[in-house]
Amino acid sequence: MKYDVVVIGGGSSGCRAAKANAAKGRSVCVVSAGLTLQATKPESEGRVYADLYELRKMGVAVLRGDTVLSGSWDGAKLLEVHTSNGLTLQADEFILATGRFFSKGLVSTMDTVFEPVLGADVDFPSDREKWFNADFFAPQPFEQIGVRTTADGHIFIKGEAAENVKAVGKILGGERHAKK
Amino acid sequence: MKMKKYDVIIVGGGATGTCMARDCALRGLKTLLIEREDLCDGASGRNHGLLHSGARYAVNDPESARECIAENLILKQIASNCVEDTGGLFISLPEDGLDYQALLVQKCAEAGIDARIITPKKALSLAPAINPNIIGAVKVPDASVNPFLLSDVHALDAVRHGADIIKFKAVTSFLKDGDSVVGVKTDKEEYYASQVVIASGIWSAKLAEMAGAHIDMYPSKGSLLVFGHRVTNLVINRCRKPSNADILVPEAVVSVFGTTSDKVPFEECDNMRVTREEVDFLLKEGVKMLPSLASTRIIRAYAGVRPLILEDSKSSLQADGRSASRGIVLLDHEERDGVPGLITITGGKLTTARLMAEKAADLVCKKLGIDAECTTAEIPLPGSYLKRRSFGAFLSGLGAKKEDTPASKTSSGAKRTSSGAKRTSSGTKRTSLGAQKTSSGAKKPYSAASLPVIEVEKTVSGEKKSVSGAKKSCLAVRSVAQKLCSKETIPYAGIAALGRHGSETLKMDFTGEGAEIVCECEQVTSAEISYCVKEFGVRNLNDLRRHTRIGMGTCQGTHCIQRAAELLAIELGVPEKAEEFMKDYLQERWKGMTPVMWGETLREAEFMRSKYSSLLAEGEISAK
Structure with a gap:
């Protein structure tokens, strides 16, 4: 299947990106891991149903309960992504909106943080003791961890900027996410 | 300044201190236990929760091994709900x-x-x-073994036998008469006693110093x-x-x-x-x-x-402390340091706490010239089902007509009595740690009330509790729980409480909102919270956690803290403090999460922050 834009992740940022692209008349597909679109915050929960309704009205394909597992590249260009339901989705442009740790957009181990879908480069403090603040109420460094991007939001793969993959939402890390 | 006189004052409300309080109270001594924080705030609440068989020590320390296996078997009998x-x-x-x-x-x-x-x-x-x-x-x-509950039930039994327990008050100094210790002083009050026993784990060193004695300890x-x-x-x-x-x-x-x-x-x-x-x-x-x-x-x-002792240990100490004896150390400061009236009980381990208390109480009795036998190994603790086989008696008791008068009936079916103990049928005044009783009752070395509560008290309100559809879901749980459910006494939601508090669960009121689950991970109900607030006296969620395990499960309180905080605040009559309770407990849970904050715990941490930044006022949780 071929779309103009494939959005990976059906959270609030993914939906916003999908709507913006669909509004420009592009064909859009959203892949959302959950059966409903995902929301981390309790107050967002009601909104996802509204989003779902709106996206359908705009003709956006929403693949619920499916997950993007990997992508096929031609150099710095992402050609297509493969989902757990066995679909191959091609697109001119891809948007990575899988969120941070809770939604598994980023995965951490004892000594590293990685982006599991496309293997995007992630900036994080190498010492895991610097990932958190001992005060629960203080700003937490792990909320600033995100994928490295160019000025216009393109991700890097092994140091090279991807031509047609942008990241949006929490996966960008706290400050950059908030600015959007 | 008020003045109070006791036979014995125990400083420290950990495993040893609470066992000691119970032991002394059962022997008929006028007993006071003072704890600066909540019970089990120190090492007694920060250990493996292992009831040693003694095998771990069998090769290196046969004496400890023998002590362990004896205590292991005793605790399985007298504290079946804690083990x-x-x-x-x-x-x-x-x-x-x-x-x-x-x-x-x-x-x-x-x-x-x-x-x-x-x-x-x-x-x-x-x-x-x-x-x-x-x-x-x-x-x-x-x-x-649940170390929190083990101390809880010891404290509860001590209070039910006339001991006073003062929590959240630190001993600031010792009262001396010449070289002798004659009591302790807290910030506002003085308490006098013929014997003062330090049972404060690693903090014993500092306390002994304050009293004019010296112990070389090894944290x-x-x-x-x-x-x-x-x-x-x-x-x-x-x-x-x-x-x-x-x-x-x-x-x-x-x-x-x-x-x-x-x-x-x-x-x-x-x-x-x-x-x-x-x-x-x-x-x-x-x-x-x-x-x-x-x-x-x-x-x-x-x-x-661990409170390891440098001197008095049998083997010489190596740098790692593994070879230091984990044996029981009972120090008679009168003989040792020329400080009459002071005893320290330390060393040992959770498994042998009762034995430590027995040894210390023996010495206290000797000093006081009182001839009273230790009965702590025979008398079951509140909540304990006794032996498995007597559980049948417990169950048949449930079927019997329920009575509203507490603790006044001597059960003829009671099997365990202690040889030296005199049985009286007078009811003991029901007291709780929470009520901070001021005057201790008359000395009752052994009363009907010290028999297994399950057989003496059937005080669950007469009404039949509805278990409705939940009754059917009981099929999956242990047979014990099944039997109780079928008696329509404890609803399905109370089964976890039954596991923790044993027959004490019968004192919980599961009617109305009582059966509502507050903490999903550990299945803590509103009824259990009310019971613990009443019986144990808690100041905040962290105290409540020790008695119920609330927030100790997989979500580390993420899902239940706000509900628990509100309930506790209402229970304590300070609804305005709910938010403070919630915030303090979040910080407490956070402390334990940070050392392992990666992978799933980091996910949970992000969710916790996200959830509570929505619940709390803007800016309470700062993002940047």
């Missing part, structure tokens, strides 16, 4: 060889510990998560990791010389792995943090015994401090 009789294994990894196993089995036999060699295949069938490459296994009667920090579910249903020990990181204990819905053993400065004892190196080490060693630990979520890390 989960899991059984334990000693597994030999290929690099350990089998020499130690042979020695272990021989030494266990000498100490009277039932240790049997089983095949690795059999061991794997009992505990599929252990390393499949093990070359040998020994089954021992280790068990899991040995032990760090532990809590894994998110029961990796095994048995205690797993590594079959080699006692070492670091060699024991896993399943407890409630989690597993605890440890420990480390490092000397720390005294200043650190009040606020210990688990270091990165300790976490890495524990995990590295743990994976050798149980490979699945590598991928099991670690929900938190914590540390306690």
Whole structure:
């Protein structure tokens, strides 16, 4: 299947990106891991149903309960992504909106943080003791961890900027996410 | 300034102190226990939760081993609701060889510990998560014990036998008459006693110093990791010389792995943090015994401090403290330092706390010239079902007509009596730790009320409780719980409480909102919270946690804290404090999560922050 834009992740940022692209008349597909679109915050929960309704009205394909597992590249260009339901989705442009740790957009181990879908480069403090603040109420460094991007939001793969993959939402890390 | 006079004052409300309070109260002494924080705030609440069979000590310290197995069997009897009789294994990894196993089995036999060699295949069938490459296994009667509840029930029984317990008050100085200690002073009050007993773990050193005596102590920090579910249903020990990181204990819905053993400065004892190196080490060693630990979520890390004694120990001490005797140290400061009226009981371990108390109380009685036998090993603690076989009697009791008058009926069916004890039928005034009783009742060395509560009190309100549809879901739970449900006494929601509080659960009011679950992970109901607030006296959620396990499960309170905070605030009559309770407890949980903050715990942390930033006012949780 071929779309103009494939959005990976059906959270609030993914939906916003999908709507913006669909509004420009592009064909859009959203892949959302959950059966409903995902929301981390309790107050967002009601909104996802509204989003779902709106996206359908705009003709956006929403693949619920499916997950993007990997992508096929031609150099710095992402050609297509493969989902757990066995679909191959091609697109001119891809948007990575899988969120941070809770939604598994980023995965951490004892000594590293990685982006599991496309293997995007992630900036994080190498010492895991610097990932958190001992005060629960203080700003937490792990909320600033995100994928490295160019000025216009393109991700890097092994140091090279991807031509047609942008990241949006929490996966960008706290400050950059908030600015959007 | 008020003045109060006791026979004995015990300083420290940990395992030893609460056992001691009960022992003294049962012997008819006018007893006061003073604890600066909540019960079990120190090492008594920061340990493995392991009821040793003694096998761990059999090779190096036969005396401790014998003490352990005796106490192990006693606690399984008198505190059945605090103990989960899991059984334990000693597994030999290929690099350990089998020499130690042979020695272990021989030494266990000498100490009277039932240790049997089983095949690795059999061991794997009992505990599929252990390393499949093990070359040998020994089954021992280790068990899991809830250290918080164990102290709770001891304290409860002490109070029910006339002891006074003052929590949240620190002893600021000792009252002296010449060289003699004649009492203690808190910030506002003075308490006098013929004997003062220090049972304050590592803090005993400082207290003894204050009283004019000296103990050379060794704070040995032990760090532990809590894994998110029961990796095994048995205690797993590594079959080699006692070492670091060699024991896993399943407890409630989690597993605890440890420990480390490092000397720390005294200043650190009040606020210990688990270091990165300790976490890495524990995990590295743990994976050798149980490979699945590598991928099991670690929900938190914590540390306690062992009160090891430098002098008076039988063996010379090595740097790691492993070879220091874990034996019981009873110091008579009159003989030792020329400070009459002062005794210190320390060393030992959770498993032998009752015995420590017995020894100390014997000495107190000797000093006071009182001839009273110790009965703590025979009389069941509140909530205990006694032996399994007497559970039938308990159940048939439930079917009997319920009465509204508490503690006034002597049960003829009571089987356990102590030889030296005199039985009286007078009812003991029901008191609770929460009520902070001021005047202690007349001396009652042994009364009907000290018989198993289950057989004496049937005070659940007369109404039949509806269990409705929930009754049907009982099929999946243990037969014990099933029987209770079928008696329509405790609803399905109260089954976890039954596991924790045993027959005391009958005192919980599950009507109306009482049966509502507040903490899903540990299945804590509103009724259990009300009961604990009333019986134990709590100031905040962290205190409540010790009595109920609220927020100690896999979500570390993320889902329940706000509900629990509100309920507790209402229970305590301070609804305006709900937010403060919530915030304090979030910070407390956070402390234990940070040392292991990666993987699933980091996910949980992000969710916790996200959820509470929505619940709390804007800016309470700062993003930047």
